Amino acid sequence: MELRKDPITKSWVIVGHPDHAGLPEEPCPLCPGSEAQGETLLYYPNKENWKLRVVPHMRPLYRADGEFARTAEGIYDRMGMLGAHEVVIETRDHSRSLQQMSDDEIKLVLDAWAARLVELKRDRRFKYVTVFKNHGPMAGEEWSHSNSQVSASTFVPRRILYELRAAREWYAEKERCVFCDILRQDVKHKKRIVETIGDYVALCPFASRVPYETWIMPQTHHYLFESATTPENRRDLARLLGRTIRRLSHISDNYHLVLHTAPNTQLTKGELSQYWKTIAGDYHWHIEILPIVEKRSKSYSIKEIYFNAQKPEQAAERLREFNPEL
Ligand SMILES: [Zn+2]
Ligand SMILES: [Zn+2]
Numbered sequence: 001m002e003l004r005k006d007p008i009t010k011s012w013v014i015v016g017h018p019d020h021a022g023l024p025e026e027p028c029p030l031c032p033g034s035e036a037q038g039e040t041l042l043y044y045p046n047k048e049n050w051k052l053r054v055v056p057h058m059r060p061l062y063r064a065d066g067e068f069a070r071t072a073e074g075i076y077d078r079m080g081m082l083g084a085h086e087v088v089i090e091t092r093d094h095s096r097s098l099q100q101m102s103d104d105e106i107k108l109v110l111d112a113w114a115a116r117l118v119e120l121k122r123d124r125r126f127k128y129v130t131v132f133k134n135h136g137p138m139a140g141e142e143w144s145h146s147n148s149q150v151s152a153s154t155f156v157p158r159r160i161l162y163e164l165r166a167a168r169e170w171y172a173e174k175e176r177c178v179f180c181d182i183l184r185q186d187v188k189h190k191k192r193i194v195e196t197i198g199d200y201v202a203l204c205p206f207a208s209r210v211p212y213e214t215w216i217m218p219q220t221h222h223y224l225f226e227s228a229t230t231p232e233n234r235r236d237l238a239r240l241l242g243r244t245i246r247r248l249s250h251i252s253d254n255y256h257l258v259l260h261t262a263p264n265t266q267l268t269k270g271e272l273s274q275y276w277k278t279i280a281g282d283y284h285w286h287i288e289i290l291p292i293v294e295k296r297s298k299s300y301s302i303k304e305i306y307f308n309a310q311k312p313e314q315a316a317e318r319l320r321e322f323n324p325e326l
């Protein structure tokens with residue numbers, strides 16, 4: 001595996017990733033009893049009676065001993081798979097999914113995300129640290145045991161790079177955060193809002209890429225998830241996240257979830273430097289949830305254009321009607 005940089009879009013592409021599909025998951029490596037098989041990075045609340053633990057991924061995409069140096073091939077750039085790849089085992093119960101968890105249990109998951117983000121960002125080689133979750137066989141989940149994954153990479157993923165560029169441009173022009181502008185308008189108009197709890201809003205974005213795409217955002221501006229959320233206000237976020245995925249479960253049991261937060265701003269040089277000047281003001285962390293309601297359409301993979309049959313206003317209306325209670 002290696003990273004290659006697209007000289008036109010300047011985004012990095014993983015080339016030569018082996019296909020792990022079909023690897024056995026019996027016995028489940030995430031279940032209690034497998035603790036001795038490897039290192040545990042974090043136990044909540046403690047080792048003896050853990051409810052959640054974080055482990056290095058058994059088949060990591062990125063490794064701490066990966067090659068950092070960039071090498072050139074004529075006009076092209078390539079880089080090794082340096083980074084970190086971790087699994088947050090969200091519960092010890094094999095059959096319990098995130099949508100079945102209490103607010104307190106989901107809050108523990110959010111606490112673990114924040115703790116790992118802070119820890120991994122201490123490594124200045126890592127430009128970007130993110131959290132994602134693939135739930136359901138159609139989302140490409142690796143284990144049916146409820147988990148989310150944390151990855152640290154030496155590059156900023158393409159979608160984030162686009163968001164960062166767009167947010168910076170908006171800010172340069174208007175001296176306002178584009179996400180705050182979206183929130184202000186959509187909260188006022190209500191039609192794309194699914195629910196608000198405390199500072200947090202769940203909404204179907206104006207240009208949703210897939211039916212029922214939902215974002216969760218804080219109304220108080222902050223560029224970093226790990227600094228903005230505190231153990232106290234994470235309870236509201238946990239509650240809204242749980243209620244939102246329960247609403248979405250009426251539509252599909254398969255979804256991708258990804259946390260979008262700012263890159264590692266502790267870095268002092270490199271390609272990110274141009275973003276730092278205004279990043280605290282121009283970027284706004286959020287969670288994106290993309291339910292999978294149908295087999296991936298060919299249109300995106302070929303033309304990179306999204307065709308979404310459903311208007312987000314209708315999606316939000318329908319989601320509001322579903323029972324979000326546990
Ligand atoms: Zn299990
Ligand atoms: Zn903002």
Ligand SMILES: [Zn+2]
Pocket residue numbers: 163260286288
């Ligand atoms: Zn985003």
